[in-house]
Amino acid sequence: MNTAEVPVRLTHTWKRQGDTVVLFSDAHFNLVRLEFNQIGGRVWELVDGKRTVEEIVDQIHSVHPRAHRPDIEASVVAFLEELRGEWLVMTTGDLAAYE
Amino acid sequence: MSNAVDVLLLTTPRAPHLSPASVQVSENSAPPLGLLCVAAALEQAGFSVAVVDFYQNGHKPRDVVELIDVLRPRIVGISALTSGIHMAYRLCRHVKAAAPHVHTVVGGPHGTALPEEVLSHPEVDFVVRGEGEQTMVELTRVLFSRDKSKAGLFFVSGISFRNRNGNVSTQDRAPMDFDSAPLPARHLVPMANYLQQGAIVSSRGCTYRCWFCSSVTFNTHKYRYRSNDLVMQEMDLLRERYGTRSFEFIEDTFTCMPDRILSLTGLLRSRDYEWSCQATIPDLNEHPALLPSMVEAGCRGLFFGIESGNDEVLKKIKHMSRKKILGTIDRARTQGVKHFVTSFIIGHPWDTREAIADTLDLILELRARGAHTPVSILVPFPGSPIAKWPEKFGITIHSVDWADYYYNRALISTSNLCREELDEIYFSVIESVVATAGTADAVGEMSRSRLGGEVVTN
Numbered sequence: 252m253n254t255a256e257v258p259v260r261l262t263h264t265w266k267r268q269g270d271t272v273v274l275f276s277d278a279h280f281n282l283v284r285l286e287f288n289q290i291g292g293r294v295w296e297l298v299d300g301k302r303t304v305e306e307i308v309d310q311i312h313s314v315h316p317r318a319h320r321p322d323i324e325a326s327v328v329a330f331l332e333e334l335r336g337e338w339l340v341m342t343t344g345d346l347a348a349y350e
Numbered sequence: 351m352s353n354a355v356d357v358l359l360l361t362t363p364r365a366p367h368l369s370p371a372s373v374q375v376s377e378n379s380a381p382p383l384g385l386l387c388v389a390a391a392l393e394q395a396g397f398s399v400a401v402v403d404f405y406q407n408g409h410k411p412r413d414v415v416e417l418i419d420v421l422r423p424r425i426v427g428i429s430a431l432t433s434g435i436h437m438a439y440r441l442c443r444h445v446k447a448a449a450p451h452v453h454t455v456v457g458g459p460h461g462t463a464l465p466e467e468v469l470s471h472p473e474v475d476f477v478v479r480g481e482g483e484q485t486m487v488e489l490t491r492v493l494f495s496r497d498k499s500k501a502g503l504f505f506v507s508g509i510s511f512r513n514r515n516g517n518v519s520t521q522d523r524a525p526m527d528f529d530s531a532p533l534p535a536r537h538l539v540p541m542a543n544y545l546q547q548g549a550i551v552s553s554r555g556c557t558y559r560c561w562f563c564s565s566v567t568f569n570t571h572k573y574r575y576r577s578n579d580l581v582m583q584e585m586d587l588l589r590e591r592y593g594t595r596s597f598e599f600i601e602d603t604f605t606c607m608p609d610r611i612l613s614l615t616g617l618l619r620s621r622d623y624e625w626s627c628q629a630t631i632p633d634l635n636e637h638p639a640l641l642p643s644m645v646e647a648g649c650r651g652l653f654f655g656i657e658s659g660n661d662e663v664l665k666k667i668k669h670m671s672r673k674k675i676l677g678t679i680d681r682a683r684t685q686g687v688k689h690f691v692t693s694f695i696i697g698h699p700w701d702t703r704e705a706i707a708d709t710l711d712l713i714l715e716l717r718a719r720g721a722h723t724p725v726s727i728l729v730p731f732p733g734s735p736i737a738k739w740p741e742k743f744g745i746t747i748h749s750v751d752w753a754d755y756y757y758n759r760a761l762i763s764t765s766n767l768c769r770e771e772l773d774e775i776y777f778s779v780i781e782s783v784v785a786t787a788g789t790a791d792a793v794g795e796m797s798r799s800r801l802g803g804e805v806v807t808n
Binding site for chain 1: 363365366367368369371372410411412437440758759774776777780781783784
């Protein structure tokens with residue numbers, strides 16, 4: 252996923268529960284429960300269909316300023332790619348194909 | 351050899367949130383029988399037809415351009431539910447951009463309920479309201495006629511269109527005699543792609559008057575059915591052509607006319623078929639001979655729209671009670687039914703937190719009996735009583751963005767629960783349901799966490 256791309260959430264059924272985010276996906280017709288840890292949950296919350304990947308990385312970096320930014324970027328991109336593979340996010344570019 | 355056809359019929363593309371895997375489960379993989387019935391009627395009338403199932407194939411809207419190029423139809427007809435109507439508009443826009451002379455027709459439940467809204471989209475030329483078989487044949491004849499004025503359109507019942515004076519809606523078409531309708535033109539789609547090759551419709555119409563259901567706007571309350579001989583012929587044909595011995599009756603109320611079913615099961619006893627259907631608890635209770643007869647004739651799966659677990663709400667829906675529901679399911683299990691689907695709705699006009707707690711309680715009881723228990727938040731589909739008269743039910747509808755009309759998001763508030771509360775309650779209900787996933791492996795609901803290092807293990 253290019254850092255200039257804008258990811259969009261595909262499921263509405265999610266909730267912050269303490270430090271984690273719990274969500275249910277029915278992308279594959281069957282209901283699946285997923286639970287993200289603190290950072291994964293924060294990334295999920297930042298995926299609002301407006302922020303670019305780069306802006307999401309900036310937000311995470313601002314909370315963890317001592318972490319190496321390229322490492323954060325690699326982790327966030329890998330996580331978002333995994334979510335994309337699970338049909339939980341798309342990019343606005345992916346969505347354009349449905350127009 | 352020319353590939354050209356007179357009419358191209360399409361289902362709507364899948365919405366982005368549905369993955370390719372979503373149609374790789376049997377519950378969601380039936381051929382588009384309604385569209386294939388229309389195709390059969392057109393073929394019978396002498397028109398050449400192609401059917402492309404965009405939903406099943408995962409085609410995107412713009413893929414229609416290539417189809418237009420290859421098939422060169424004069425009419426493109428699209429069947430659309432409310433949740434897919436935005437995709438129908440996109441298809442029509444691509445059609446008009448590629449071939450402005452091609453007539454675009456939208457049929458199905460949404461257009462039937464809201465023809466004026468559909469016609470407000472300039473890319474749609476015609477709306478077919480209600481059953482499409484005869485209407486599409488007559489419409490196609492007029493559009494193919496040499497009469498440039500197309501005055502014949504005014505004599506086609508069940509259509510809406512624009513003319514220079516505004517929108518015109520001809521009179522409603524009376525529900526057809528289902529027995530005289532041709533069998534679905536299954537030869538027009540690659541049947542091997544569908545898991546439910548034995549999907550069959552033996553009746554149309556529903557005798558119930560559920561406030562949340564829009565089906566009657568399309569299929570009406572007039573219950574019509576094929577003769578049992580024809581039903582048997584169709585099942586035998588499916589076995590002969592596609593080798594299936596497993597059938598699913600996909601219709602609103604299979605069991606509402608017990609004599610018909612008792613007679614059909616008498617015929618089915620001589621076959622080695624297994625089948626499933628939608629039944630109602632009152633039908634099976636009021637006619638005790640029905641269930642054993644169905645099981646003896648191969649019924650192995652039952653779908654019930656239970657809707658609630660609260661006795662007060664149940665009484666208002668279908669004169670049911672928890673006791674009757676559990677008793678009927680237990681009886682069916684004992685007699686040999688193997689698979690149960692019992693669906694529920696949260697957000698009935700009378701639902702309270704306590705009533706929904708009863709619903710969850712019943713869901714868990716049914717899951718303990720092996721039932722699959724899909725749950726949805728009430729969706730005010732156009733054409734349903736609740737969408738027509740929300741104030742009568744104390745309902746506020748918050749969205750008419752049809753792309754949102756999906757079962758897992760609250761679009762309404764009731765007099766007892768606001769939209770946010772419904773979302774929150776729905777979340778906790780499905781969390782409790784999925785927590786029992788160990789009892790429901792067979793139906794595929796599961797809990798998993800495998801998204802790399804960012805994920806906490808359950």
